[in-house]
Amino acid sequence: MTHKNQSVWYPFTQAKTAPDPIKISRAKGIELITQDGKVLIDCVSSWWVNLHGHAHPHISKRIYEQAQTLEHVIFAGITHEPAEQLADKLIALTHQIYSKCFFSDNGSTSVEVALKQAYQYWHNQGQTQRKKFICFEGGYHGDTFGAMALGKSSRFFTPFESFLFEVLEVPYPEIGQDLKGDISDLELKEKESFDALKKIILTHKNTIAAMILEPLVQGASGMRMARPEFIKRCVDLLHENNILVIFDEVMTGFGRTGTMFAFEQCDIEPDFLCLSKGLTGGFLPMSVTLSTQKIFESFLDDSFNKAFSHGHSYTANPLGCAAALASLEIFELEKTLDKIQSINKVYTDRISDFNALCYVEKVRIQGTIFAFNIKSDDSGYQAKVGLKIKQEAIDKGLLLRPLGNVVYLLPPYCIEHGDLNDVIDKILTFNFF
Ligand SMILES: *Cc1c(COP(=O)(O)O)cnc(C)c1O
Numbered sequence: 082m083t084h085k086n087q088s089v090w091y092p093f094t095q096a097k098t099a100p101d102p103i104k105i106s107r108a109k110g111i112e113l114i115t116q117d118g119k120v121l122i123d124c125v126s127s128w129w130v131n132l133h134g135h136a137h138p139h140i141s142k143r144i145y146e147q148a149q150t151l152e153h154v155i156f157a158g159i160t161h162e163p164a165e166q167l168a169d170k171l172i173a174l175t176h177q178i179y180s181k182c183f184f185s186d187n188g189s190t191s192v193e194v195a196l197k198q199a200y201q202y203w204h205n206q207g208q209t210q211r212k213k214f215i216c217f218e219g220g221y222h223g224d225t226f227g228a229m230a231l232g233k234s235s236r237f238f239t240p241f242e243s244f245l246f247e248v249l250e251v252p253y254p255e256i257g258q259d260l261k262g263d264i265s266d267l268e269l270k271e272k273e274s275f276d277a278l279k280k281i282i283l284t285h286k287n288t289i290a291a292m293i294l295e296p297l298v299q300g301a302s303g304m305r306m307a308r309p310e311f312i313k314r315c316v317d318l319l320h321e322n323n324i325l326v327i328f329d330e331v332m333t334g335f336g337r338t339g340t341m342f343a344f345e346q347c348d349i350e351p352d353f354l355c356l357s358k359g360l361t362g363g364f365l366p367m368s369v370t371l372s373t374q375k376i377f378e379s380f381l382d383d384s385f386n387k388a389f390s391h392g393h394s395y396t397a398n399p400l401g402c403a404a405a406l407a408s409l410e411i412f413e414l415e416k417t418l419d420k421i422q423s424i425n426k427v428y429t430d431r432i433s434d435f436n437a438l439c440y441v442e443k444v445r446i447q448g449t450i451f452a453f454n455i456k457s458d459d460s461g462y463q464a465k466v467g468l469k470i471k472q473e474a475i476d477k478g479l480l481l482r483p484l485g486n487v488v489y490l491l492p493p494y495c496i497e498h499g500d501l502n503d504v505i506d507k508i509l510t511f512n513f514f
Contacts, residue, residue, distance in 0.1 A: 103475070108135035111496050113480060121480045122504055124490050128482075129300065129332050131363030133411050134495035140362050140407040147403035156184070156396040163402030170409055171356070171369060174341060178350045179371035183389075184397035188331035188357035189223025191368035192293070195327045195353040196227045197391060198372055198380075199291040202325065205379045205387045213285055214246075215278070215292035215324075217253040221301035222293060222329050231293050235302050237462070249285060251278045251315075255305040257443045271311045278315055282322050291325035291352070296343040297447055300332040303487040304452035306445050309347040316349040325376075327353040331368070335359035336412075336421050336494065339448030352376060360401075362408030363493075367401035420494045424449045427501045428490075434505070440513050452489035455513050460486045470511060477507050 085101045104116040111134060113121045123131065133140070147163065154161060168182035183194050196214065203211035214231060221235045222228040229238045230245035238245070254270035282289065296312055299305040319326050328351040333343035337359070340346055344354065353376070357368030380387050395401075411417060428446045435444040435453055444453040457466050467483035474481040481488065488508070492501065 100472070110134040110136075111493050111500060119478070121475065121478055122492075122500065123480050124474075124492050124504060125480060125482050126359075126491050126493050127363060128358075129337070129491055130358045131493045132335055132359045132408060133362055133415065133417065134493045135363075137362060137411065139411055139414070140364050140404050143403045143407035144364060144400050147400050151399050153395065153398055153400070157392060161397070161399055161402075163399045163406065164397040167402045167405050168369075170406065171371060174409070175354060175371060176345075178373065179354065180374040181372050181377045183370045183372070185368050185370070185393050186366050186395055187223070187368055188329075188355070189225040189228045190393065191331060191355040191357050191370045192222045192228045192231070192327075192329055193225055194370040194391060195293070195329075195355050195372075196231075196291070198370065198376060198389060199325045199327060199353065201387075201389065202376050202379045203290055205382070208287070210288050211290040212246075213249055213289045215249045215251060215281060215289060215319075217274075217294050217299070218250050219253050219255075219299050219302035219305055220293070220295055220329075221299065222295075223331075232301075237301075249281045249289070251281065253299065253305060254307055254311060255299075256307060256445060267308070271308070271314075275311070275314060275318070278318060282318070282324065286322075289324050291327050292319050293327040293329055295329050296333055296347060296351075297338050298333055298343070298450060301484065303454075303484045304445070304450055304489045306447050306452075312347045313349050316347065316351065320349075325352045327351065327355065329355045331355055331357045335408075336417060337448055337450060337491065339421060339425060341412075341418070360408070361404035362411065364404040364408075365398070365401040367398065367405060415495075417494050421449055423498065424492070424494065424496065424501065427498055427505075431502070431505050434509055438509075449494065450489060450491050452487055455486045455488065457486040466513065470513070473511050474508075477510075479504060479507060481508075 091102060105113045106116050107114040111122050113123050151161060164184065171182055172179050185191055185194055216231045218234045221232045226244065229241060230248055233245055233248065234250060252274045254267060254274045256267060259267035297306060297309060316326050328344050330342055334356045344351055352373055354371040361367050380389050425448055428451045432444055432446065435441050440456050441453045442456055455466050457464060459465055462485045464485035467485050470483050470488060471481055
């Protein structure tokens with residue numbers, strides 16, 4: 082079943098010690114089928130990108146049709162229908178908060194675009210001293226240099242630290258055992274974070290360009306969840322102090338947290354929204370950075386100097402746009418938001434099974450994300466217990482990818498009740514030691 086090719090350099094992998102990768106030849110719905118015919122349930126939506134299931138016929142059909150009409154064209158001085166339709170659709174879906182949609186290729190580039198636009202927004206108005214960015218400890222925003230700087234505390238980027246620009250870090254008040262009732266600990270943690278943010282704003286005032294955050298759930302650092310009320314308080318404070326706010330919804334976007342976008346649960350209007358992963362339903366690499374009219378207007382001028390001088394070869398690729406439009410149609414056709422609610426209901430029905438386990442802690446749910454920690458002294462991304470669970474899952478027909486000692490489910494929305502309950506039953510039989 083496993084397979085090693087000598088030519089490929091795999092991502093986030095220590096090739097010297099990693100087990101050989103599993104070769105997948107086909108996929109359908111929630112199932113990945115290996116070269117030798119074994120079925121694995123994709124419990125992580127293939128690194129959080131898949132929405133409606135693998136090889137969804139509606140999306141593949143639209144890509145095929147688009148490929149026969151216009152596969153790609155330069156996107157400067159030229160435009161096309163799929164890009165215009167998608168931009169209109171995304172602006173409507175995000176309640177007209179945004180007036181512009183900038184296309185790029187992946188989550189990291191959508192973050193780079195937001196960082197550059199936020200900085201240049203101030204620069205274009207002569208406020209060149211506004212160079213600093215605020216982030217939450219534990220945030221992850223991608224692997225390019227700007228994104229790495231903001232995600233320094235994730236510890237994925239230690240070799241590059243001397244290259245990364247300075248960031249102002251705020252402690253993150255993660256929901257934990259408080260979920261079971263007593264929230265006084267959480268309120269205390271939130272107060273400490275909020276006070277830290279206040280102090281940073283007071284100290285660095287007019288030198289801050291923006292704050293970036295993953296709303297409601299920090300994904301890569303271990304599905305760490307925070308309350309919407311807390312996010313709202315922070316954003317309100319930032320806006321009162323004239324600091325721009327970037328929501329990195331690369332993972333949380335398109336239904337993952339229960340609503341179409343996480344920001345909708347926080348009752349605020351971020352200045353930028355970064356979307357990728359689920360944008361094309363998991364078919365093609367594409368991302369967008371949405372921004373408000375206020376941001377856009379600061380780039381207008383008679384000279385090119387104030388323009389946003391950024392763009393990628395495959396910007397607004399028509400195939401990606403067609404896939405994204407098809408994926409958004411499926412939300413209507415298949416009543417996807419209802420499916421999301423029923424996934425959430427299965428989780429809430431089963432949470433007590435996990436709370437009863439003595440080796441498990443911090444069992445938590447947000448929308449279609451279910452996560453818990455295995456009590457362990459070894460809790461980093463490379464924690465041994467995570468590697469062991471990954472192997473045990475494969476033996477039982479599940480694709481899981483624990484983040485250190487954090488085990489989570491983030492399935493495609495097409496998963497049926499019965500299958501989701503089977504997955505949970507299997508996980509409950511794992512040997513966690
Ligand atoms: C995955 C992720 C990114 C980076 O996206 P890529 O497509 O992998 O570059 C950025 N932000 C968040 C919150 C993510 O989960």
